[in-house]
Amino acid sequence: xISLSDLQRRIEQGELSPDTAVARSLEAIETRDKxxxxxxxxxxxxxxxxxxPLRGIAVGIKxxxxxxxxxxxxxxxxYRGWRPRADAPVVMMLKRAGxxxxxxTTTTAFAAMDPTPTLNPHNHDHTPGGSSxxxxxxxxxxxxxxxxxxxxxxxxxxxxxxxxxxxxKPSYRLLPTVGVKCYSWALDTVGLFAAGSEDLxxxxxxMTGRADLLxxxxxxxxxxxxxxxxFAGKAERSGEDGLQAALRAAExxxxxxxxxSLPEILADAWGIHPIIQEFEAHHALAWEYGTHHDEIAPLLxxxxxxTAGLTAAEYDEARGIAHRARGALxxxxxxxxxxxxxxxxxxxxxxxSSTGDPRFNRLWxxxxxxxxxxxxxxxxxxxxxxxxxxxxxxxxxxxxxAARFLExxxxxxx
Amino acid sequence: xISLSDLQRRIEQGELSPDTAVARSLEAIETRDKxxxxxxxxxxxxxxxxxxPLRGIAVGIKxxxxxxxxxxxxxxxxYRGWRPRADAPVVMMLKRAGxxxxxxTTTTAFAAMDPTPTLNPHNHDHTPGGSSxxxxxxxxxxxxxxxxxxxxxxxxxxxxxxxxxxxxKPSYRLLPTVGVKCYSWALDTVGLFAAGSEDLxxxxxxMTGRADLLxxxxxxxxxxxxxxxxFAGKAERSGEDGLQAALRAAExxxxxxxxxSLPEILADAWGIHPIIQEFEAHHALAWEYGTHHDEIAPLLxxxxxxTAGLTAAEYDEARGIAHRARGALxxxxxxxxxxxxxxxxxxxxxxxSSTGDPRFNRLWxxxxxxxxxxxxxxxxxxxxxxxxxxxxxxxxxxxxxAARFLExxxxxxx
Numbered sequence: 001x002i003s004l005s006d007l008q009r010r011i012e013q014g015e016l017s018p019d020t021a022v023a024r025s026l027e028a029i030e031t032r033d034k035x036x037x038x039x040x041x042x043x044x045x046x047x048x049x050x051x052x053p054l055r056g057i058a059v060g061i062k063x064x065x066x067x068x069x070x071x072x073x074x075x076x077x078x079y080r081g082w083r084p085r086a087d088a089p090v091v092m093m094l095k096r097a098g099x100x101x102x103x104x105t106t107t108t109a110f111a112a113m114d115p116t117p118t119l120n121p122h123n124h125d126h127t128p129g130g131s132s133x134x135x136x137x138x139x140x141x142x143x144x145x146x147x148x149x150x151x152x153x154x155x156x157x158x159x160x161x162x163x164x165x166x167x168x169k170p171s172y173r174l175l176p177t178v179g180v181k182c183y184s185w186a187l188d189t190v191g192l193f194a195a196g197s198e199d200l201x202x203x204x205x206x207m208t209g210r211a212d213l214l215x216x217x218x219x220x221x222x223x224x225x226x227x228x229x230x231f232a233g234k235a236e237r238s239g240e241d242g243l244q245a246a247l248r249a250a251e252x253x254x255x256x257x258x259x260x261s262l263p264e265i266l267a268d269a270w271g272i273h274p275i276i277q278e279f280e281a282h283h284a285l286a287w288e289y290g291t292h293h294d295e296i297a298p299l300l301x302x303x304x305x306x307t308a309g310l311t312a313a314e315y316d317e318a319r320g321i322a323h324r325a326r327g328a329l330x331x332x333x334x335x336x337x338x339x340x341x342x343x344x345x346x347x348x349x350x351x352x353s354s355t356g357d358p359r360f361n362r363l364w365x366x367x368x369x370x371x372x373x374x375x376x377x378x379x380x381x382x383x384x385x386x387x388x389x390x391x392x393x394x395x396x397x398x399x400x401x402a403a404r405f406l407e408x409x410x411x412x413x414x
Numbered sequence: 415x416i417s418l419s420d421l422q423r424r425i426e427q428g429e430l431s432p433d434t435a436v437a438r439s440l441e442a443i444e445t446r447d448k449x450x451x452x453x454x455x456x457x458x459x460x461x462x463x464x465x466x467p468l469r470g471i472a473v474g475i476k477x478x479x480x481x482x483x484x485x486x487x488x489x490x491x492x493y494r495g496w497r498p499r500a501d502a503p504v505v506m507m508l509k510r511a512g513x514x515x516x517x518x519t520t521t522t523a524f525a526a527m528d529p530t531p532t533l534n535p536h537n538h539d540h541t542p543g544g545s546s547x548x549x550x551x552x553x554x555x556x557x558x559x560x561x562x563x564x565x566x567x568x569x570x571x572x573x574x575x576x577x578x579x580x581x582x583k584p585s586y587r588l589l590p591t592v593g594v595k596c597y598s599w600a601l602d603t604v605g606l607f608a609a610g611s612e613d614l615x616x617x618x619x620x621m622t623g624r625a626d627l628l629x630x631x632x633x634x635x636x637x638x639x640x641x642x643x644x645f646a647g648k649a650e651r652s653g654e655d656g657l658q659a660a661l662r663a664a665e666x667x668x669x670x671x672x673x674x675s676l677p678e679i680l681a682d683a684w685g686i687h688p689i690i691q692e693f694e695a696h697h698a699l700a701w702e703y704g705t706h707h708d709e710i711a712p713l714l715x716x717x718x719x720x721t722a723g724l725t726a727a728e729y730d731e732a733r734g735i736a737h738r739a740r741g742a743l744x745x746x747x748x749x750x751x752x753x754x755x756x757x758x759x760x761x762x763x764x765x766x767s768s769t770g771d772p773r774f775n776r777l778w779x780x781x782x783x784x785x786x787x788x789x790x791x792x793x794x795x796x797x798x799x800x801x802x803x804x805x806x807x808x809x810x811x812x813x814x815x816a817a818r819f820l821e822x823x824x825x826x827x828x
Contacts, residue, residue: 209726
């Protein structure tokens with residue numbers, strides 16, 4: 001993989017020109033993407049900006065995020081060839097930091113569940129996950145150092161785990177979702193994919209101008225609270241192996257690790273996530289559903305058809321539960337630094353007919369806390385497995401610092 | 415003015431056909447809009463839906479709200495002729511309820527402060543207010559029974575007061591802002607303009623499917639807490655007259671009325687509203703600012719130029735203050751039903767070079783509580799004045815019920 005922070009250092013020191021760095025990404029895309037299919041479209045030639053902390057960094061943008069220079073097709077024939085007028089604010093944040101937008105990465109239709117043609121770079125018989133399939137796969141395959149995805153259920157952390165890359169779903173609204181095709185306004189969150197947590201921190205700090213996000217060297221080992229999310233069902237063997245590997249490595253590196261039992265309201269919140277998601281989707285996609293019903297991808301169409309009866313009263317009740325859950329979760333972070341749990345039930349499932357299950361992700365999207373995926377190990381089939389580190393709402397640097405501690409602990413224990 | 419609820423009753427009873435109702439609005443636009451200039455564009459012919467609670471209701475849509483059937487020009491040459499792909503969710507909510515989208519109403523550029531060409535129907539030498547100028551004026555001039563606007567500072571309640579119409583800025587996110595050009599995602603709120611509060615309730619209930627919004631006959635007179643918002647400066651004579659007329663009428667009709675002094679944190683919140691608004695605007699309008707700077711309307715451009723230095727730290731601090739202010743305000747509603755305050759400093763100022771001052775509105779947009787404008791009287795220059803009724807967050811029906819009580823009390827006292 002291409003390390004963003006490593007590229008930054010080499011460019012800063014004059015070892016590498018920004019144009020060369022971008023050109024190498026373009027070459028890698030030309031060479032490898034025929035096989036992986038991570039891009040919907042990409043630049044034919046590209047120049048780097050001369051200044052800015054992200055000069056020389058080629059970035060892939062999930063194809064539900066508006067770009068003025070590339071079509072934005074939402075993974076759906078309904079938007080074939082669609083050209084937005086403006087770049088989304090998150091795209092402008094990248095450009096202002098000097099990054100080069102290199103192309104648009106595949107997305108499931110409207111960031112829902114119908115798979116993309118993208119393959120998992122580690123094993124082509126397995127899904128790369130979704131909905132941010134192309135963003136996870138393009139970073140994993142070493143084509144680009146940074147990509148944007150979005151998460152409404154588990155669409156950033158799950159594909160990152162399946163593809164063995166680092167990813168952050170920041171605190172809700174740290175990054176604006178303006179100009180990002182909406183599925184659920186209470187849940188949709190823009191996230192970043194990169195080689196490691198330091199790379200994520202460099203990318204996020206550069207685009208937001210929040211230099212404090214760079215302070216990811218923890219002064220002391222963080223305290224971890226392990227949660228198994230029993231309300232979401234059992235993890236698979238590979239997922240459990242990943243969690244055990246992470247907590248053993250953390251303990252060996254001097255961190256305190258204890259099992260946390262989440263209050264009942266968080267199980268309730270997990271249960272009502274789909275109500276908020278689908279009630280809002282019926283509004284957000286009302287035009288597509290009302291005027292292009294038969295062109296909506298089949299899994300999404302069936303889900304929308306099946307939830308058309310959701311009422312405002314059910315939605316209001318669900319929002320009340322989500323509000324109380326956020327309060328209860330806040331108290332847990334009074335006694336620990338971060339939570340540690342599965343990024344997905346296990347390694348990427350076989351086949352391309354499913355993008356996998358977001359059941360271990362959706363609670364954390366609902367509460368809005370920052371989550372970072374940390375790869376733990378590979379299965380016998382060479383498939384990556386990951387765990388997610390979750391910090392208090394607004395403590396994105398804490399999530400990144402604990403993820404970095406865990407990455408280093410895992411590297412040492414190998 | 416055309417009463418939406420009256421039209422509904424006549425259509426329901428077969429006295430009026432939906433097509434005739436829509437045709438009359440179209441005729442009124444053809445006749446009166448040459449003078450007022452409330453529409454950017456409108457349908458040349460239109461048919462009503464055959465069913466739905468809003469069949470026969472012609473609606474005007476502020477021109478920052480996406481429509482698939484009309485251009486959406488944001489009040490700016492940067493978007494001249496721009497055709498969105500999809501209708502915004504709020505437009506689809508109207509269509510599903512049977513309403514007819516009759517045209518797009520004028521907006522200041524990107525819903526900021528540069529005036530539109532629209533005149534105040536009550537006195538052409540005065541501004542109709544802004545930014546939702548066309549929506550307020552088209553309802554006030556009796557062209558249409560319902561129009562959509564948006565409020566980020568005071569862009570719904572202020573023009574409603576200046577034009578003498580009822581308007582509601584609902585609880586934040588009761589109506590989705592997806593497909594509405596963003597200025598500030600934490601503040602932007604879609605609102606409705608109509609002849610009276612019953613009309614607002616009928617429109618809002620029909621489009622949301624929330625029948626409980628129709629229960630606006632208060633079982634007992636509401637208790638009013640009067641706030642003068644001294645932190646925002648003094649009202650003008652006409653504004654003060656309006657507030658006094660409203661509270662006297664309410665008392666005479668049997669309501670309890672007492673003066674409330676707001677805790678200091680609410681003055682702080684009033685003070686930081688512009689920080690949140692402009693920090694987010696720099697993201698939301700980053701593409702326009704970065705690529706079409708000189709085409710941005712002059713007052714907005716100057717405001718953006720002047721706030722380019724706002725930092726993430728200032729923004730974070732402002733969000734913290736807003737959060738605490740919402741908590742403190744919630745406690746006030748434990749002892750009263752609604753607050754009563756000025757909708758604007760006074761009647762519409764003379765001239766068309768300013769849309770007026772949102773200083774009595776911005777706190778209420780920041781906290782997200784529902785606000786309803788109630789016209790109180792006319793000045794000697796025939797200019798309407800209004801007060802706003804503010805209810806607890808989520809209690810939109812309470813705001814509408816108290817507004818209705820006040821409308822009736824004011825009618826009796828005349």
